Amino acid sequence: MRHDGPVRTAPPLPDTRITPACEADETPPGSCARSVAARVERVLDTHLAQRGTESAALAAAFADEVVHHLTRLVLGGGKRLRPTFLWCGWHAAGAADVSEDAVLEVGAALELLQGCALIHDDLIDSATSRRGRPALHVAFQAVHRSRGASGSAEAFGYSAALLAGDLALAWAQDLWEQTDLPQHSRQRTRRLWQAMRTEMVAGQYLDLRSQADGASCPDEALRTAYLKSGLYTVQRPLLLGATLGGASADLSAGLERIGRCAGLAFQLADDLADLFGNEQQLGRRAGEDVRQGKPTYLMTVALEATSRGGHPTARQVLTRAQGNRELSEDGLDEVRAAVTQVGARGHVEKLVRELADEAREAVAESAMSRAAADSLTALLSATFRAAPPRHVSAEGVGPV
16 A cells, blocks of 8 residues: 655555364355344344343342443444444355354454443543443442432542453353353364453553553554554454355465554544544544543653644644643644644545555455455445544645
8 A cells, every 4th residue: 555645655554364273164154244233233142131130139239330331331332333343254254163152252242342442441431431421430420429429429420430340241141151162162273262362351450551651652652552452343244254164374464454544443443533523433432542542542642743844833733732631622623633634634534545445356356255354345335334534645745
């Protein structure tokens, strides 16, 4: 890919290949994207209801508060991208030996893992909302206040949400372990499942560490984005499904390429949406990455452009805003203008489009059936439908 503009070319991403073994020829019925979200929703609903009943036998307060709020979060929205990519990988590979029900259960386990990530992410970021509702720690603060309990509502909310995130992680593992998989399929996929969970935490830690250091470069920010979300959202679920389906080495390599490009594009588009979107679209307040001082690829590109391109006013705007939790809407508008005018927005939008196009090209070149390729292409198109349109040239329009 070519990357023109005032910023450096995106660096090569780290090699995270875990090669699955086996072959498969059969094609499962249906497309990999058809009704997956609704079917996973039903699996989650059934599983969480069962766990809620078990929890009520332990303690009513635990079930009525912790399990209730966790269930509402998990069932309260989300695109179900991870289980859908999982399904598409399984479809592409031919679905050898593994039933649809088993794939849906693994997909539900992915969504519980995502629930853990969302809860902990909101704690790390001190976010107040998630999916259009109060973040879990905020909901637990309300529980504390409604009971007239002693001590700090904030400390109680943080601690209770931490426990709820841990519970989501434990239940994700439980569901993974109880899924009826042939032994050879479980053995092939275990390393991928383990790697995905470790990579997710590693990415979060690197994000936290860069934020604490107060500095990062575009290369580091891109690698963090890849670990934090790119691998975990697209590449690992896609390869996990393919491995469940008995993918050949050639097909797995093709799907890995698709996942690398699509996963990174997804995270970069999310960074753009956080700054340029609105609360209705995001389900949370816009501009939180800036207020928290997160060194996203978008922001590190913008800051690098200001230091190299002679934009002192834009640099002042960005450095003053980064990490300012009291940043106003007017201040956020100034950040948007600065990021746009130094060319960072145009550069990242262009990179998102190029990565999305490369993912689609990789689908066309991969060793999968036409039906599977069509399903995966449709999923990629749906995933990137909200990708930002071309806004300005990568060269920008001068200093703020």
